[in-house]
Amino acid sequence: MTRNSNQVGVGIVGCGNISGAYFRGLERFDGLEIVGCTDLSAELARAAGERYGVRVFDSVEALAADGAADILVNLTPPLAHESVTRALLATGKHVFTEKPLTASFATAAPLVAEARERGVLFGSAPDTFLGSAGQTARAAVDDGLIGEVIGASAFVTHSKAELWHPDPTFLFQAGGGPALDMGPYYIAALVNLLGPLASVYASARIGSPVRPVSTPDRRVESIDVTIPTHASATLNFASGAIGTVLASFDVWDHKLPFIELYGSKGTLSVPDPNNYDDAVTVHLHGEDGWRPLPPVIGGFTEGVLDELLPLRGPGVADLAGALNGEPFRTSAGFALHVLEVLDAIANGTDGVHTLTTTCERPAPSTETWTSATAKETANA
Numbered sequence: 363m364t365r366n367s368n369q370v371g372v373g374i375v376g377c378g379n380i381s382g383a384y385f386r387g388l389e390r391f392d393g394l395e396i397v398g399c400t401d402l403s404a405e406l407a408r409a410a411g412e413r414y415g416v417r418v419f420d421s422v423e424a425l426a427a428d429g430a431a432d433i434l435v436n437l438t439p440p441l442a443h444e445s446v447t448r449a450l451l452a453t454g455k456h457v458f459t460e461k462p463l464t465a466s467f468a469t470a471a472p473l474v475a476e477a478r479e480r481g482v483l484f485g486s487a488p489d490t491f492l493g494s495a496g497q498t499a500r501a502a503v504d505d506g507l508i509g510e511v512i513g514a515s516a517f518v519t520h521s522k523a524e525l526w527h528p529d530p531t532f533l534f535q536a537g538g539g540p541a542l543d544m545g546p547y548y549i550a551a552l553v554n555l556l557g558p559l560a561s562v563y564a565s566a567r568i569g570s571p572v573r574p575v576s577t578p579d580r581r582v583e584s585i586d587v588t589i590p591t592h593a594s595a596t597l598n599f600a601s602g603a604i605g606t607v608l609a610s611f612d613v614w615d616h617k618l619p620f621i622e623l624y625g626s627k628g629t630l631s632v633p634d635p636n637n638y639d640d641a642v643t644v645h646l647h648g649e650d651g652w653r654p655l656p657p658v659i660g661g662f663t664e665g666v667l668d669e670l671l672p673l674r675g676p677g678v679a680d681l682a683g684a685l686n687g688e689p690f691r692t693s694a695g696f697a698l699h700v701l702e703v704l705d706a707i708a709n710g711t712d713g714v715h716t717l718t719t720t721c722e723r724p725a726p727s728t729e730t731w732t733s734a735t736a737k738e739t740a741n742a
């Protein structure tokens with residue numbers, strides 16, 4: 363494997379379910395080179411190394427000591443994010459972590475401070491708002507297409523993990539739940555569109571205390587639910603916009619949208635924020651119906667792994683761009699604000715929770731990919 367001096371070396375830590383979407387997704391960026399991987403499971407690391415042609419290391423420290431990695435990417439489970447990210451930061455490398463930043467706001471804040479003290483960049487998923495849907499919606503808001511944004515809604519509803527996952531226990535314990543699992547995509551999308559929040563009011567409860575697992579290849583018969591699985595929240599944005607959020611594992615069927623913004627001139631419908639490139643539609647007052655908006659950037663982030671998972675990588679490329687002085691849109695500071703909101707939604711608030719963090723809206727990313735151009739775009 364050859365690596366030219368302009369390339370940024372990436373080490374993968376955690377070779378589980380999502381890792382293929384990174385191994386395959388990062389291949390698309392000319393500016394990035396995966397230089398190694400590691401996992402607590404030597405077998406998983408070896409399998410990933412063979413499958414993707416990447417060197418395998420037996421520990422984070424060995425991966426860092428090799429010297430080829432500039433950025434270490436944390437793809438471990440949410441409850442491990444805190445300890446693994448701390449270990450990665452201790453190597454002096456730049457760090458990008460999967461979402462959520464950690465399993466709680468309280469554990470994440472010190473890591474953001476530590477990265478700052480060490481002078482390394484620390485970034486976090488979700489990065490899907492960098493895709494053409496997030497950027498097209500952002501341009502529509504910034505251009506005033508729907509006028510003043512008065513309200514927003516987001517519906518984080520996915521249930522039924524116990525119908526297909528052999529052991530979804532982790533989703534119903536600390537670090538899981540609808541807000542922390544899928545909520546990051548929705549709240550990051552809203553903060554990208556509307557800016558930071560001032561306060562949150564949320565109510566949360568456990569739906570069913572015991573969930574039977576019915577998938578034929580189940581490893582457990584039932585799950586004792588120990589965290590809230592149904593939450594409803596009011597989001598007060600600093601801009602004055604008021605958001606309504608439902609985050610639930612107890613909604614079995616619905617006809618709800620993903621995200622909508624309600625403006626003085628019309629409504630903007632934002633597609634599934636777990637994807638990068640679906641269509642954004644608008645219905646302005648006086649127009650006959652909904653119409654799609656032309657994407658403001660190309661859909662080069664398209665691509666799926668095993669016909670299911672969207673390929674990942676724009677956030678790592680964003681961090682690599684920031685090493686060259688470009689805007690850092692997926693910074694941990696942004697993710698920390700998102701996590702403080704998610705924490706409040708996940709657990710409910712005792713009265714109004716005034717946020718202790720804030721953030722800048724990430725810069726629009728029309729030029730994100732000039733430093734780490736997607737290969738298919740470059741080759742088109």
Ligand SMILES: NC(=O)c1ccc[n+]([C@@H]2O[C@H](COP(=O)([O-])OP(=O)(O)OC[C@H]3O[C@@H](n4cnc5c(N)ncnc54)[C@H](O)[C@@H]3O)[C@@H](O)[C@H]2O)c1
Pocket residue numbers: 375376377378379380381400401402403406437438439440442446460461462671
């Ligand atoms: N699976 C998905 O569809 C998906 C999608 C988007 C984001 N994510 C996020 O990606 C992250 C990983 O999810 P996953 O589904 O791949 O989990 P997973 O359990 O399949 O894989 C995690 C891997 O991390 C390894 N690991 C744990 N601790 C480690 C350590 N200290 N050092 C090295 N390796 C360690 C485990 O051995 C395991 O192989 C989570 O934060 C999740 O929220 C997952």
